[in-house]
Amino acid sequence: MNPNLKRLRRSMMFLNCQKPSLIKDPYVYKPDSIMLDLEDAVAEKEKDAARYSLFHALREIDYRGVERVVRINGLDTDLWREDIRCSVAGGCDAIRIPKTETPEDVRRVEEAVEAAEEEFHVEKGRTLIMAALESARGVMNAFDICKASPRLFGIALSGGDYTKDLQTTISGTGVELMGARQHMIIAARAAGVQCFDTVYTNLNDMEGFRRDVETIHMMGFDGKSIINPRQIPIVHEIFTPKPKDIIFAEKVVREIDTKKAQGIGVFTVDGKMIDIAFYDGAKRTLALARASGVYKGDL
C-alpha cells in the first residue's frame, strides 16, 4: 500500500501552471499539498505551454516535502491523457480528476496512470488519485467513486460547478453546500478515504473564511482547497489539535490501556466518562498532532 494514502492534507493550494512565478516556490508558504492546475486556470491556447512548465517544475524544483497533485483536464476533452503522461513522467504524487461523476471515470484515469507509470518507468502504484465531485450526479455517486480504485486517497467538493448544477449560487453561508458536504464526508468515511472541502473565493472576508473552515472541521473533513497563501495559517490553526486536546488524548489512551489490563471497561478522565469507544478518536488526535509537528510523544 502506498504510505502516502493517509498523509496530512489540511491545506491543498491551487496554483496555475501557466504562471511560472506561481509554481516556482510555493513551498515557502508551507501548504500540505499544492494542486498544480492544468484545467480551468489555464487558457485554452496555453494548455500545451502549461504542460512543459509543469514537467520541468516537477523534475527540477525541490518542493521540500509538499505533496504535488496535478489537476488534469476533464475526461470530456482530448487533453487529459497527455496531461497524465506529462505528470507521471515528471514524477507527480497524485492526479486530481475534475468533474468526476462515476466510478468508471476513476477507472479510466487509473488505467492511463498505470500505462504512464509503465511507459516512464515509475514505480507501480506510486501515483495516487483524488476525485473532485462537481455535480449532483457526482455527489450522489460519492461512495462508489470512493471505492473505485486502491489509488484513490480522497474526494473533494468543487462548490462552484456543484451549485451551478443545483441551480443555486454560493451564498457565503454554506447552506447550499450542506447536503453535499454531509453526504460526501459520510461516503468518504464509509469507504475509508479522505474528504476535502471546496475553495472559499472571497479573499476580503477572512472572518467568513474562518467560520467556513471551522464548520467543515466540525463536520469531519480532512482539509480544505485554498486559493491564496493567506488562507493557510487559518486552516492549519483550526485543523491542528490544541495542546489541551493532545494532553487529554494522551490520558485517554494511557488510561484505556491500563484499565483494560485491569478488567475495567468504563471510568472517568478529567471528569468525563470514557470507554473503549473513545480509543480510536484519541489515537487519531495524536496521529494528526504528530503529523502536524506539534506532538513528539510515544503514543
Added chain:
Amino acid sequence: MEIKKAAVAGTLESSDCMVTVEPGEGEITLDLDSAVIRQYGKQIRKVIGETLKRLDVTSAKVTVVDKGALDCTIKARVECAVYRSADVRDGLPWGGVIV
C-alpha cells in the same frame, strides 16, 4: 527537428521569458534580451543552446526576451515554441529529449 514556421511561447511577465523561433538559414542565431544579462547571460545562452541541441534543432532564428526566468522555465518555453512550430501537441517524449 525542423523549424517549419514561426512560433512563440511564454510571456513578458516576471519570472517568465518569451521565446520566438523562426526558420533559420542553416545555423542557430540567438538574440537574447535580459535584465540580468550581465550576471546570467552566459547561463541563459547555455540552457537555450542545450535545449535546442537535445531537440535536434540545427537551423533556427531564436529570439528570447527574459524577465528573470529560472532555467526550468527557459527550457519549457524553448521546447514549447519548437514543438508549436512543428505542430506537435501529443505523444511528446517526456523524459526523453524533454528532460
